[in-house]
Amino acid sequence: PLTPSMEDYLEMIYRTCKAQGYIRMTNLAEQLNVQASSATKTVQKLTEIGLLAYEKYGIIQLTDKGKQLGSFFLKRHKIIETFLKNIGVKDDILHQTEMIEHHLTLDTVESIDILNKFFKDYPEILQQFLKYKEHLSKI
Amino acid sequence: PLTPSMEDYLEMIYRTCKAQGYIRMTNLAEQLNVQASSATKTVQKLTEIGLLAYEKYGIIQLTDKGKQLGSFFLKRHKIIETFLKNIGVKDDILHQTEMIEHHLTLDTVESIDILNKFFKDYPEILQQFLKYKEHLSKI
Ligand SMILES: [Mn+2]
Ligand SMILES: [Mn+2]
Numbered sequence: 711p712l713t714p715s716m717e718d719y720l721e722m723i724y725r726t727c728k729a730q731g732y733i734r735m736t737n738l739a740e741q742l743n744v745q746a747s748s749a750t751k752t753v754q755k756l757t758e759i760g761l762l763a764y765e766k767y768g769i770i771q772l773t774d775k776g777k778q779l780g781s782f783f784l785k786r787h788k789i790i791e792t793f794l795k796n797i798g799v800k801d802d803i804l805h806q807t808e809m810i811e812h813h814l815t816l817d818t819v820e821s822i823d824i825l826n827k828f829f830k831d832y833p834e835i836l837q838q839f840l841k842y843k844e845h846l847s848k849i
Numbered sequence: 850p851l852t853p854s855m856e857d858y859l860e861m862i863y864r865t866c867k868a869q870g871y872i873r874m875t876n877l878a879e880q881l882n883v884q885a886s887s888a889t890k891t892v893q894k895l896t897e898i899g900l901l902a903y904e905k906y907g908i909i910q911l912t913d914k915g916k917q918l919g920s921f922f923l924k925r926h927k928i929i930e931t932f933l934k935n936i937g938v939k940d941d942i943l944h945q946t947e948m949i950e951h952h953l954t955l956d957t958v959e960s961i962d963i964l965n966k967f968f969k970d971y972p973e974i975l976q977q978f979l980k981y982k983e984h985l986s987k988i
Contacts, residue, residue, distance in 0.1 A: 797960040806953060813948035821936040824982045831981075835974055842970075843963045 714812035717783050718742065719752050720761060720772075724780025727772055735768040786811055789823045796829050796836060798843055853951035856922050857881065858891050859900060859911075863919025866911055874907040925950055928962045935968050935975060937982055 712720070722741055726733040739749035753770055756762040761776035772780055790807045799806075814822075829836040851859070861880055865872040878888035892909055895901040900915035911919055929946045938945075953961075968975040 794957060794960075797957075797964055799954075799957045799960050801956060802954050806957060809952035810949040814945060815938075815941050817940060818933060818936075818938050818945060821933075821938050821982070824985055825936055825978065827985070828978050828981050832977075835977075838971075838974075839964065839967050842967050843960070846963055846966070 712779075716752060716756060717779075717812055718808075719749075719756060720776060720780040721783035721787060723762070723770060723772060724777065724784050727770075727777075727780075732769045732771045735764075735770060738770060783811075786814070786819050789819055789826060790814075792826045793822045796826060798840055851918075855891060855895060856951055857947075858888075858895060859915060859919040860922035860926060862901070862909060862911060863916065863923050866909075866916075866919075871908045871910045874903075874909060877909060922950075925953070925958050928958055928965060929953075931965045932961045935965060937979055 719738075719742065723733055723738065726737070726741070735749055735753065736746060738753070739746045742749065753762060753764050756776070757764045761773055761779060763771045763773055787807055790811055791803055794803045794806065829839075858877075858881065862872055862877065865876070865880070874888055874892065875885060877892070878885045881888065892901060892903050895915070896903045900912055900918060902910045902912055926946055929950055930942055933942045933945065968978075
């Protein structure tokens with residue numbers, strides 16, 4: 711079982727590796743806003759459990775299993791962000807997403823994803839909701 | 850600023866006080882599944898910052914400010930639970946609610962509350978979503 715912090719590492723590593731195939735330890739530490747020493751420790755742990763390949767020159771890559779998980783964590787993040795935007799949340803979306811993403815079951819993430827898709831397929835219903843919301847806030 | 854644990858205390862104290870006007874320390878510790886000593890510490894802190902009245906015989910009551918907050922935390926809890934039920938989440942609703950309730954802004958809680966009300970006022974739209982969801986899961 712991965713800790714929230716390990717999930718954040720895999721999500722961030724996946725984000726960058728998707729674009730450039732690898733990420734450097736120094737760059738990872740910067741992006742996660744942690745000390746290089748603590749990034750090194752976590753990367754070593756994730757390597758031990760078979761999710762990362764990390765050997766020489768500070769270059770980190772994902773194993774197939776790591777890719778699967780990283781891809782899921784990034785998707786989960788986007789699903790929550792999209793939901794908050796859909797229902798008209800204005801502030802602090804990134805921070806709230808970071809705080810709650812680790813605590814939702816797959817069932818919940820999938821249900822929210824389907825709600826996002828429902829609103830995308832029926833934009834008139836999302837509009838109806840946003841008008842309803844605007845009306846309620848005016849009372 | 851209250852910690853998640855303090856928020857849980859106020860929510861639980863409010864739940865019980867709403868019904869019987871007060872709660873005993875032993876009963877509170879039981880309900881929160883914590884040691885009496887740690888319950889006592891937190892109750893003392895909440896008393897110091899003016900949210901609880903706790904003096905004799907182990908009897909705890911809420912101040913007006915404590916009532917306001919406790920009522921909000923209980924409402925917030927119910928809003929998240931209702932949302933998860935609405936979108937068809939089956940398992941682990943209580944635990945997920947406990948994990949995320951402390952990390953949502955007032956704006957987000959209100960937006961989710963309005964979504965719940967929207968589904969209550971337009972039950973045919975909630976039905977349409979649940980059918981859409983059922984259909985998607987069958988593919
Ligand atoms: Mn994230
Ligand atoms: Mn709660």
